[in-house]
Amino acid sequence: MSFKKTEAVVIKTTNLREADKIITFFSRDFGKIQGIARGVRKIHSRYSGKLELFTRLNVIFFQKIEPLATVDHHPLFSITQADVVEVFPALQADFNKLIGASYIAEFLNRVFEVHDDSQPQVYPLVCKTLRAIADAQQIRPILPAFELKLLTHLGYTPELNRCTNCQKSRAKLLETPSTAQQMPGFSFATGGFLCPSCRPLKKEAVETTYQALDLLQALLETDISHVEQLPCSLSIHQEIKQLLTNYLQFHLGLSLKTDTFVQKIRSAASPQ
Numbered sequence: 001m002s003f004k005k006t007e008a009v010v011i012k013t014t015n016l017r018e019a020d021k022i023i024t025f026f027s028r029d030f031g032k033i034q035g036i037a038r039g040v041r042k043i044h045s046r047y048s049g050k051l052e053l054f055t056r057l058n059v060i061f062f063q064k065i066e067p068l069a070t071v072d073h074h075p076l077f078s079i080t081q082a083d084v085v086e087v088f089p090a091l092q093a094d095f096n097k098l099i100g101a102s103y104i105a106e107f108l109n110r111v112f113e114v115h116d117d118s119q120p121q122v123y124p125l126v127c128k129t130l131r132a133i134a135d136a137q138q139i140r141p142i143l144p145a146f147e148l149k150l151l152t153h154l155g156y157t158p159e160l161n162r163c164t165n166c167q168k169s170r171a172k173l174l175e176t177p178s179t180a181q182q183m184p185g186f187s188f189a190t191g192g193f194l195c196p197s198c199r200p201l202k203k204e205a206v207e208t209t210y211q212a213l214d215l216l217q218a219l220l221e222t223d224i225s226h227v228e229q230l231p232c233s234l235s236i237h238q239e240i241k242q243l244l245t246n247y248l249q250f251h252l253g254l255s256l257k258t259d260t261f262v263q264k265i266r267s268a269a270s271p272q
Contacts, residue, residue, distance in 0.1 A: 096139060097134065185207055
C-alpha cells in the first residue's frame with residue numbers, strides 16, 4: 001500500500017453505490033487520476049462541499065499494489081483526505097461560466113489517459129484558466145486561448161507566422177498591398193497558415209482572414225489571465241472557433257459534447 005499526496009482539480013464526479021463517488025482529478029504530479037470517495041454522499045460526510053466540480057484541493061490517497069496492474073490498467077485509489085485550496089463559486093453561479101469550465105474539464109478528460117504525468121506544465125494552465133473564467137466579464141477569448149496553449153504543450157502548435165508551404169513571412173506579405181488584399185488560407189494537414197498563392201494548391205485548405213490569424217497569434221502569446229482584454233469582433237470569434245474545432249478534430253480526433261454549448265456562448269451577442 002502506497003500513500004501519496006498531490007494538488008488537484010476535480011474535473012468529473014460519478015455516483016457509485018448508495019453513498020460513494022468516483023472522483024476524477026487533474027493533478028499537478030500525476031496528471032489525470034481517479035479515486036473513490038467513500039461516504040461522500042452522506043449528510044454528515046467529512047468531504048461535504050469539498051469534492052465539487054472545479055474545486056482545487058490538496059489530496060491524500062492510497063493505492064494498493066496489485067500484481068496485475070499494468071500501464072493500461074490503474075486500479076482506483078482510495079481518497080483519505082481532501083483539503084480545499086481554492087474554490088470558484090462564480091463557475092457554479094453563472095450558466096455560461098459553468099459551461100465554459102465544463103468544456104475545459106471534458107477537454108482534459110478526453111485528451112489525457114489516467115496517470116499520464118508527461119505534461120506537468122498543463123496543471124498551472126488549468127488553474128489559471130478556471131480562475132480567468134470565474135473572474136471574467138467576457139469569457140469568449142479564454143476558451144480558444146486555452147485550446148491553443150494546450151495544443152502547444154501537446155506538440156501541435158499551429159504555424160501562424162510563415163506559410164506552411166513556401167515559408168513566406170506573413171508580416172512581409174502584409175507589407176505588399178496587392179498581397180494584403182488577397183485572402184490567405186489555413187491548412188489542417190500542414191498545420192497552419194497558407195499564403196494566398198499557396199492556398200489553392202492545398203485542397204483541404206480553408207479560406208481565412210489576416211484578422212483571424214492575428215487574433216490566434218495574440219491568444220497564443222498572451223497570458224491566459226489577460227486574454228479577456230484582447231479586442232475582437234463577433235465575426236472573428238466565430239471564424240477562429242471554426243478553425244480550432246477542425247484543427248482539434250484533425251490532429252486529436254476530438255469532438256466534445258459541451259462544444260455545442262460553447263459555440264452558443266461564443267456566438268452570443270451579449271458579453272457573456
